[in-house]
Amino acid sequence: MNASGLSEFMAMGGYGFYVWTSYALAAVGVAVEIVAVRARIRTAVKSALRPDRAVSVPDDTQ
Amino acid sequence: MAAVLEITDETRESSAWRGFAWSLTRDLKLAIRSKAELGVQLLFYVIVVTLFPLAVGAEPLLLRTLGPGVLWVAALLASLLSLSRIFAADFADGSLEQLALSPQPLPALISGKIAAHWMSTGFPLVAASPFLGAQFGLTADEGWLLALGLLIGTPTLSLLGAIGAALTLGLRAGGGLLALLILPLYVPILIFGAGSIEAARAGLGASAQLSLLTAALLATLVGAPLASAAAVRIALD
Amino acid sequence: MSSIAWFRLASPASFFPLARRLVPWFSTGAALLAVTGLWLGLLVAPTDAQQGDAYRIIFIHVPAAWMSMFIYIVMAFWCAVSLTFNTRLAAMLAQALAPTGAMFTVLALVTGAMWGKPAWGTYWAWDARMTSELILLFLYFGYMALRNAIDDPRRADRASAVLALVGAINVPIIYFSVKWWNTLHQGASVSLTSAPTMAATMLTGMLIMAFAAWFYAIAIALLRVQAIIVEREKNFRWSGELLRWIR
Numbered sequence: 001m002n003a004s005g006l007s008e009f010m011a012m013g014g015y016g017f018y019v020w021t022s023y024a025l026a027a028v029g030v031a032v033e034i035v036a037v038r039a040r041i042r043t044a045v046k047s048a049l050r051p052d053r054a055v056s057v058p059d060d061t062q
Numbered sequence: 063m064a065a066v067l068e069i070t071d072e073t074r075e076s077s078a079w080r081g082f083a084w085s086l087t088r089d090l091k092l093a094i095r096s097k098a099e100l101g102v103q104l105l106f107y108v109i110v111v112t113l114f115p116l117a118v119g120a121e122p123l124l125l126r127t128l129g130p131g132v133l134w135v136a137a138l139l140a141s142l143l144s145l146s147r148i149f150a151a152d153f154a155d156g157s158l159e160q161l162a163l164s165p166q167p168l169p170a171l172i173s174g175k176i177a178a179h180w181m182s183t184g185f186p187l188v189a190a191s192p193f194l195g196a197q198f199g200l201t202a203d204e205g206w207l208l209a210l211g212l213l214i215g216t217p218t219l220s221l222l223g224a225i226g227a228a229l230t231l232g233l234r235a236g237g238g239l240l241a242l243l244i245l246p247l248y249v250p251i252l253i254f255g256a257g258s259i260e261a262a263r264a265g266l267g268a269s270a271q272l273s274l275l276t277a278a279l280l281a282t283l284v285g286a287p288l289a290s291a292a293a294v295r296i297a298l299d
Numbered sequence: 300m301s302s303i304a305w306f307r308l309a310s311p312a313s314f315f316p317l318a319r320r321l322v323p324w325f326s327t328g329a330a331l332l333a334v335t336g337l338w339l340g341l342l343v344a345p346t347d348a349q350q351g352d353a354y355r356i357i358f359i360h361v362p363a364a365w366m367s368m369f370i371y372i373v374m375a376f377w378c379a380v381s382l383t384f385n386t387r388l389a390a391m392l393a394q395a396l397a398p399t400g401a402m403f404t405v406l407a408l409v410t411g412a413m414w415g416k417p418a419w420g421t422y423w424a425w426d427a428r429m430t431s432e433l434i435l436l437f438l439y440f441g442y443m444a445l446r447n448a449i450d451d452p453r454r455a456d457r458a459s460a461v462l463a464l465v466g467a468i469n470v471p472i473i474y475f476s477v478k479w480w481n482t483l484h485q486g487a488s489v490s491l492t493s494a495p496t497m498a499a500t501m502l503t504g505m506l507i508m509a510f511a512a513w514f515y516a517i518a519i520a521l522l523r524v525q526a527i528i529v530e531r532e533k534n535f536r537w538s539g540e541l542l543r544w545i546r
Contacts, residue, residue: 034519
């Protein structure tokens with residue numbers, strides 16, 4: 001891809017800000033979700049494996 | 063303070079209508095005894111409505127345009143304000159649990175409570191609305207239309223709100239949570255209610271909106287007590 | 300694959316290994332589909348005659364909007380299952396889906412605003428679809444807020460399930476009323492779908508991105524439900540393989 005092709009691609013016919021902001025927001029949303037869920041799993045596993053120092057969450061009594 | 067619970071000592075088959083009537087009478091009696099609470103919703107309605115001209119200026123054409131919307135939104139907010147009252151007192155002193163155990167069907171008992179609630183909080187708004195409408199330059203016909211729309215709409219608001227009140231029974235989160243849960247459900251009522259006056263002004267007649275409001279009321283009359291009863295049982299477990 | 304004893308899967312702890320095994324499949328699938336869709340959408344699909352390159356936002360906006368609605372329906376479905384059969388896992392699946400649904404709703408709203416500015420000159424036009432989307436976001440927030448406000452997990456399950464079902468029943472009504480409201484107050488209808496004749500590559504790109512979003516949603520929900528299961532299943536004795544997660 002030559003240089004002018006890439007710059008045209010980034011410009012998106014003048015609408016580059018709108019288009020790339022949208023794609024960036026999608027990427028950010030996905031990334032944040034993935035990071036947050038993995039962190040949530042780590043926290044949950046940590047407190048499950050060390051019940052003496054567990055976060056006090058009410059039991060799942062049925 | 064809730065009155066002493068008098069559970070009807072029926073040995074015959076439980077009757078939904080009897081339960082409804084008993085619950086309605088009981089809650090009305092309770093409401094009348096605390097007269098101070100009765101006027102609060104109406105006063106809130108009047109105050110909120112008054113805030114708008116203070117905020118946007120008293121230019122007559124602007125007020126006339128805003129009027130129906132303001133009067134409907136304020137009715138929604140006034141309705142929200144009083145919703146927790148439907149169940150809170152009975153939940154606090156254990157009467158609600160006894161109601162759930164009584165032979166009368168819980169949806170019927172809850173319908174009575176909602177009806178009493180509407181009579182003491184919703185209906186005064188309906189009565190006051192034409193006068194407040196005049197402050198916004200609504201014509202007499204529009205005032206009647208406003209009152210009619212609110213007459214059909216406010217019971218629906220009470221019914222929908224009861225579901226939210228039942229779901230949030232005893233939670234610390236309070237009124238903000240209830241508003242978040244209920245206001246999206248209120249949106250169609252608001253759109254058709256305020257829209258009825260818009261339509262009348264445009265010469266289209268308000269029958270479509272009023273029919274839709276009535277349909278919403280009928281559907282909610284059937285569905286909301288059932289959903290509320292389910293929510294009450296969930297909260298009591 | 301031998302016949303799965305479905306009733307045994309209904310126990311959250313039994314479902315956990317299955318969720319672990321499924322996540323890589325769906326996340327890989329999502330990644331492949333996304334790469335294909337993005338290639339189609341950004342490089343292959345031609346520039347639109349009316350909107351120029353600004354229309355390329357639809358490859359994010361439309362799949363996000365579709366997923367926001369689809370996830371709510373699936374969430375409501377699992378809520379109905381959890382109430383009918385009184386199972387915990389169904390409620391946990393609904394709990395796992397909600398944040399992702401909310402994320403897609405927010406994404407649909409902001410990309411809709413990003414598209415609105417170049418296409419119609421304003422970030423927010425109070426059109427029927429976007430206003431309904433906004434109310435859908437409130438429904439998601441309400442579900443999550445109610446869950447958070449209730450300490451007892453089972454009461455939270457059941458109460459939020461009732462709320463989700465009431466919301467699901469109301470969604471068509473809300474959409475209809477907002478649509479009606481919009482046509483009354485705005486003369487020309489502002490439609491966020493592209494021109495009637497869409498180039499084949501545009502449509503294909505959009506569909507592939509929609510499938511990518513779907514696979515992603517499944518993967519992330521299965522991941523999140525694992526966290527929820529570990530959080531809530533205090534009685535199960537977890538094996539040491541969980542230590543992998545906190546390496």
